[in-house]
Amino acid sequence: SITRHYKFDIKMQNVTRLCHTRSIATVNGRFPGPKIVAREGDRVIVRVVNHVKNNVTIHWHGVRQLRTGWADGPAYMTQCPIQTGQSYVYNFTILAQRGTLFWHAHISWMRVTLYGPIVILPKRGVPYPFAKPYKEIPIIFGEWFNVDTEAVIAQALRTGAGPNVSDAYTINGLPGPLYNCSKADTFKLKVKPGKTYLLRMINAALNDELFFSIADHNLTVVEVDAIYTKPFNSDIVLITPGQTTNVLLQTKPSLPSATFLMAARPYATGLGTFDNTTTAGLLEYLPPTFSLPSTLAENLALLKPTLPSLNDTAFAASFSSKVRSLANAQFPANVPQTVDRRFYFTVGLGTSPCPRNQTCQGPNGTKFAASVNNISFALPSTPLLESHFLGQSKGVYTTDFPNNPPFPFNYTGTPPNNTLVTNGTKVVVLPFNTSVELVMQDTSIQGAESHPLHLHGYNFFVVGRGSGNYDASKDPAKFNLADPIEMNTVGVPAGGWVAIRFRADNPGVWFMHCHLDVHTSWGLGMAWAVNDGLLPSQKLLPPPSDLPKC
Numbered sequence: 001s002i003t004r005h006y007k008f009d010i011k012m013q014n015v016t017r018l019c020h021t022r023s024i025a026t027v028n029g030r031f032p033g034p035k036i037v038a039r040e041g042d043r044v045i046v047r048v049v050n051h052v053k054n055n056v057t058i059h060w061h062g063v064r065q066l067r068t069g070w071a072d073g074p075a076y077m078t079q080c081p082i083q084t085g086q087s088y089v090y091n092f093t094i095l096a097q098r099g100t101l102f103w104h105a106h107i108s109w110m111r112v113t114l115y116g117p118i119v120i121l122p123k124r125g126v127p128y129p130f131a132k133p134y135k136e137i138p139i140i141f142g143e144w145f146n147v148d149t150e151a152v153i154a155q156a157l158r159t160g161a162g163p164n165v166s167d168a169y170t171i172n173g174l175p176g177p178l179y180n181c182s183k184a185d186t187f188k189l190k191v192k193p194g195k196t197y198l199l200r201m202i203n204a205a206l207n208d209e210l211f212f213s214i215a216d217h218n219l220t221v222v223e224v225d226a227i228y229t230k231p232f233n234s235d236i237v238l239i240t241p242g243q244t245t246n247v248l249l250q251t252k253p254s255l256p257s258a259t260f261l262m263a264a265r266p267y268a269t270g271l272g273t274f275d276n277t278t279t280a281g282l283l284e285y286l287p288p289t290f291s292l293p294s295t296l297a298e299n300l301a302l303l304k305p306t307l308p309s310l311n312d313t314a315f316a317a318s319f320s321s322k323v324r325s326l327a328n329a330q331f332p333a334n335v336p337q338t339v340d341r342r343f344y345f346t347v348g349l350g351t352s353p354c355p356r357n358q359t360c361q362g363p364n365g366t367k368f369a370a371s372v373n374n375i376s377f378a379l380p381s382t383p384l385l386e387s388h389f390l391g392q393s394k395g396v397y398t399t400d401f402p403n404n405p406p407f408p409f410n411y412t413g414t415p416p417n418n419t420l421v422t423n424g425t426k427v428v429v430l431p432f433n434t435s436v437e438l439v440m441q442d443t444s445i446q447g448a449e450s451h452p453l454h455l456h457g458y459n460f461f462v463v464g465r466g467s468g469n470y471d472a473s474k475d476p477a478k479f480n481l482a483d484p485i486e487m488n489t490v491g492v493p494a495g496g497w498v499a500i501r502f503r504a505d506n507p508g509v510w511f512m513h514c515h516l517d518v519h520t521s522w523g524l525g526m527a528w529a530v531n532d533g534l535l536p537s538q539k540l541l542p543p544p545s546d547l548p549k550c
């Protein structure tokens, strides 16, 4: 294994999409940002220099960061932000992981433009568990706003109302021909007939789960969140923000020149506002003999994929149930078979009493708040990891995060007028190596909504999933402890629940939150503080000397 060095200069750059030119934060002037490539076992060193006026941090989403929580990146969780003119070196080793992940800014909504792929190749000489693809292509989904997103979220937090939605979804930064003034900004995947391509798909969108499909082509899912899956075919893929999915695309045996649309649009449950438009790219067989028609009507005549309807929860459930770990001798699924601690968390939107002298836009004049177990997570001003490492939690966080919902109600029925959400910075403390089972129950006050929950520092096994309220007396009997998929981000189904297991073998403080940024901003998150083990190899490493100060 080797050490790979990268330099990320965070700087402003003019970028034009949909006929709007904006100065946006970029890495090295590129949008989307550069790709990080490493092999399993390599050390990665990224020097990040901040040349913009906003504070930044970078998160290596899905990288386990064994004992190196200081390099994880979420602002005020594991580090103070990198301020204007300052720098920080992220230094971590990629252990026992290979596949597609991504990096993104992890402060406020800065990740809307600061993101890029991470490709972890297997160790030299170790093949994929599928035929070697002819080519590998990153496909990264994002969102484009014609306006300044920091202003959008600031206003949403001030008024408690839903934020403005984006103006376009994008494929590799490009909205595609179905949007006005966007024909030139279309991603083109040029392919040869009769070949296998590996598409490394990443959902870096801020606030929407997406369906993706390529007209008249089948996709074979082979990996999710950098874990090999039992391969399965599907013409449509569901990918939530924070998830990565590798698919094999087999091109047609001989079709000398033809073009097909690939497209993605939201899977949007709940009654909130969302952008129901579609980003599209072209799958172009070489040699190209085709140029994009000039009008939308002609565009629609292109062979276009069929995507499920926006709220197709049945499709989402059936797709998710097909995702299983490879679980063979070479890649066993080490599912914890016994459990030391059980938790039951409600995740969703809720309401708290409207503070006096404020007008609130929640139901019955209440204040909207997203929460886990009725606690709306408040970011501290001292990073949690620092307080935990120094043993100085006083005034920063408390350790009384509830194991179970403090005010139970019928989570998938008519909710109470007030779900009694309070603000707090509360963590669950876990002894090293605790085997954890966590059931996350979707709740909602305005129609059920799916939430992609992301856990930092870990992969977890998705052992169960169902609709309605979780029933602790019946549901565990149906858990899959043989080949459940291992993930870092799981969609908690709209009007349902999901059960995960993980072993707390990575000391540090680890954020768990909804990867819809608006929900994180509203407080849908919590943290696990995992203590050191007894052996030296089970302890969090000391902080690097250039760790930013607040």
Ligand code: C2O
Binding pocket: 059, 061, 074, 104, 106, 242, 454, 456, 511, 513, 515
């Ligand atoms: Cu990809 Cu805490 O985030």
